[in-house]
Amino acid sequence: MNNDIRYLAPAKLNLFLHINGRRDDGYHELQTLFQFIDLADELTILPTKEPQIELRAVLAGVNSEDNLIVRAAKLLQAHGQTKQGAIIELNKRLPMGAGIGGGSSDAATTLVVLNRLWQLHLTTTELATLGCALGADVPIFTHGHAAFAEGIGEQFTPAEPECCWYVLLTPPVSVSTARIFASPDLPRNTPKFAPAQYNFKKTRNDCQTIVTQHYPEVAQALDWLVEYAPARMTGTGSCVFAPFTTERQARTVAMRCPPEFAPLVCRGLNQSPLHEQIARLGI
Numbered sequence: 001m002n003n004d005i006r007y008l009a010p011a012k013l014n015l016f017l018h019i020n021g022r023r024d025d026g027y028h029e030l031q032t033l034f035q036f037i038d039l040a041d042e043l044t045i046l047p048t049k050e051p052q053i054e055l056r057a058v059l060a061g062v063n064s065e066d067n068l069i070v071r072a073a074k075l076l077q078a079h080g081q082t083k084q085g086a087i088i089e090l091n092k093r094l095p096m097g098a099g100i101g102g103g104s105s106d107a108a109t110t111l112v113v114l115n116r117l118w119q120l121h122l123t124t125t126e127l128a129t130l131g132c133a134l135g136a137d138v139p140i141f142t143h144g145h146a147a148f149a150e151g152i153g154e155q156f157t158p159a160e161p162e163c164c165w166y167v168l169l170t171p172p173v174s175v176s177t178a179r180i181f182a183s184p185d186l187p188r189n190t191p192k193f194a195p196a197q198y199n200f201k202k203t204r205n206d207c208q209t210i211v212t213q214h215y216p217e218v219a220q221a222l223d224w225l226v227e228y229a230p231a232r233m234t235g236t237g238s239c240v241f242a243p244f245t246t247e248r249q250a251r252t253v254a255m256r257c258p259p260e261f262a263p264l265v266c267r268g269l270n271q272s273p274l275h276e277q278i279a280r281l282g283i
């Protein structure tokens with residue numbers, strides 16, 4: 001499959017994350033601002049006439065059947081009532097359990113691309129509904145535009161946050177989203193505000209205190225980065241980020257960073273590179 005198209009599965013940042021309450025099913029009501037960044041996994045997807053879904057990738061601790069790519073493909077296959085299958089190769093570049101949504105984005109790319117290659121003609125809304133059954137983070141990636149999100153993260157208001165440069169630190173720990181949301185000490189009553197009143201400095205990440213208590217590596221990364229710019233965690237961690245106006249400023253800070261925080265420099269994107277790629281390819 002060497003010459004085939006490499007479909008992008010971009011990462012996201014939660015520019016802030018407030019928890020407003022808890023639903024009866026245990027899921028949390030939240031407000032967040034999603035922006036994509038120019039770091040991505042790559043998927044090669046070959047449609048087949050046979051119904052098997054074959055994933056060529058080995059992820060530590062994840063069985064093929066549990067991989068969100070396979071789960072997404074099978075869900076779409078059932079929903080679209082197709083007997084077509086696929087051979088999918090994954091080039092995993094995004095750290096896992098890092099709060100940048102790599103697994104969710106892999107699932108969304110699978111849904112968006114196979115919907116086209118299998119010619120199922122599901123709408124974006126239908127894809128988002130299927131995606132939400134796989135994970136609360138999947139709909140933003142099928143949606144494809146930066147957005148202010150509410151509900152469990154699937155109700156969107158369009159947003160155009162500044163496309164800053166970011167220094168992203170990737171501490172060597174994987175954080176379980178379920179574990180953080182299960183914590184009795186998680187703040188769950190932040191008042192809601194209107195999207196138009198968003199201001200980075202007046203918001204925060206409500207998961208940050210709990211995560212830094214359990215994962216000293218995340219606390220250390222934040223302590224280092226906050227000396228240079230307002231820094232915070234994305235999602236339930238482990239990654240932390242800080243915005244900069246220019247690439248040069250971001251690279252200067254990243255160059256000073258201790259290697260254990262594995263710094264990356266990336267750009268905020270308000271349009272998903274997957275959706276740009278699909279428009280360019282005309283598939």
Ligand SMILES: C[C@@](CO)(OP(=O)(O)O)[C@H](O)COP(=O)(O)OP(=O)(O)OC[C@H]1O[C@@H](n2ccc(N)nc2=O)[C@H](O)[C@@H]1O
Pocket residue numbers: 014017026027028029030032098099100101104134135136137138151152153177178181182234235236237
């Ligand atoms: C926190 C966020 C913010 O963008 O991102 P990550 O840090 O995971 O990237 C997301 O809401 C995560 O989305 P995702 O990673 O898809 O989570 P899911 O698989 O749906 O849920 C994992 C577990 O987290 C809890 N959960 C998740 C979302 C939510 N709004 N309330 C919850 O209580 C539930 O216990 C659920 O079983």
Ligand SMILES: Nc1ncnc2c1ncn2[C@@H]1O[C@H](COP(=O)(O)OP(=O)(O)O)[C@@H](O)[C@H]1O
Pocket residue numbers: 059061062066067068069095096097098099100101102103104105106107174175177235236237238
């Ligand atoms: N394709 C995939 N890529 C990454 N993780 C996956 C994938 N499929 C299933 N998972 C599981 O989902 C978990 C969360 O993955 P990920 O999306 O990378 O983190 P986060 O939710 O913190 O952004 C992983 O630890 C792994 O167990």
